Amino acid sequence: MYGATVDKVETSHHDEEKLREFEARIARGEKIEPGDWMPEEYRKQLIRMISQHAHSEVVGMLPEGAWITRAPSLRRKMILLAKVQDEAGHGQYLYHAAETLGATREEMVEALLSGRAKYSSIFNYPTLTWADVGVIGYLVDFAAILNQTMLAKSSYGPYSRAMVRICAEENFHKKQGQDIVIRMAQGTPRQRSMVQDAINRWWWPTLMMFGPHDSDSPNSAVLIRWGVKTKTNDELRQEFVNKIVPELQTLDLTIPDPDLKYGPESGDWQFGEIDWEEFWRVVQGRGPCNKERMEARQKAHEEGQWVREAMAAYGQRQAK
């Protein structure tokens, strides 16, 4: 027992030195690569964040995927199809990044299908009209870009590289959405009212996407210290509001927040309080579409079984 205690003390002293060196590397702007020493907490936080991010991309295919068959023209159908394919690809980039930390694909897929895993609350809202496809691209993907541009500077090499690829593709997502919104905002009175209605429904869920206030975000401090994130949830949320409000105003669209006003001193658009009860309700699985999304994922997994079996059989035959 005595020996074991001494060992432990020595190890922790050793780890403290390693931790100092690790934090110094991050302070110098170095990227951590698989194989490098990292604190267990860094690894755990990254796996948590990256796998949730991957699940969000995968579930994110569903709300918009519902409109592929109902797109208003062949060109719009092809654009939407390409966008949804990108989301599938982004999920793959991210699962890969989590695998470099020792998570297995199997565990992550199982966590999603069993409902244990969390994913972005935004995808638990329904897409009621074609205008929703425009507004998701314009607002939701724009919000995602701000978060992901920050994560592209993340201290973990594989995560940062996945994010660089994703950001380049997300720009297309945002612009195709903005393109739809501009057209509808300048269209017939009915198109205008459709796009306004979509903004009214998606505005608050989009602000919730950035996550809880900094004061209620227990992981933020350590993630910022270790360079995984460089901005807080509230900073990113404010950045989004400041950028999108003038654009929506240019399009003569209104924002469903009576408290929204420009603060000339701060230069910020100040917005009303977010309904955090709604946020936690959706995160905890009681949003409008949580059940539907999970069922759709499970169904897709089951119905893809024969494809996986066929591929496995082909692979076995090739190996002979």
Added chain:
Amino acid sequence: MTDTQWRRYQVFVQEKSGEPHQDVGSVHAPDPELALFNARDVFARRPECVSMWVVPAEAIFSKTAQELAQWDPVKEPQSFGEAHPETYVVTCKQKQGGTQLQAGMVEAANPVEAMRSGIEKFGGKNPGLAWWVFPARLVIQSEPGDVESMFNPALDKPFRLSADFHTVSAMRKIKSGEQKPAQADELSRSDDSCAI
């Protein structure tokens, strides 16, 4: 959990002819050929790939600069056993924000020796931030004849690029009052002019 998942293949993409292949991530597949197809769908949806490699992930022997600083090659299990001289591919990450880039090839008896000679041959003034070596015989690559079917279809889908949408200039025109609602058509190519 028992590992029943398909083998993982590391994927390398060459964006333009003459440039080095670079690491982009990995895919799972039951065999190398399907790994290549899967990698095409995941990593080459846009016209930015002219050649692709997949390599079984477990065949890659890797060392970061931090690992190399305390590396004792003699203690590596791969140094023991029978020597099988063959050609190894060497890749290196040179920049903090960068990824593994194809450096060249070396002849070696095992991965440890390949790592040592790879660093010696390609390290030069820049010692590199992380090195990978893997046997060239395990690389499965797209053939020049595959380019037409695997990568060229992306050329016909310009709408996958954000430059195909002129939203910035449209917003500027609306703001300046130049563009009235009915003139929104020039925003992107007309919805009807779909080239397929």
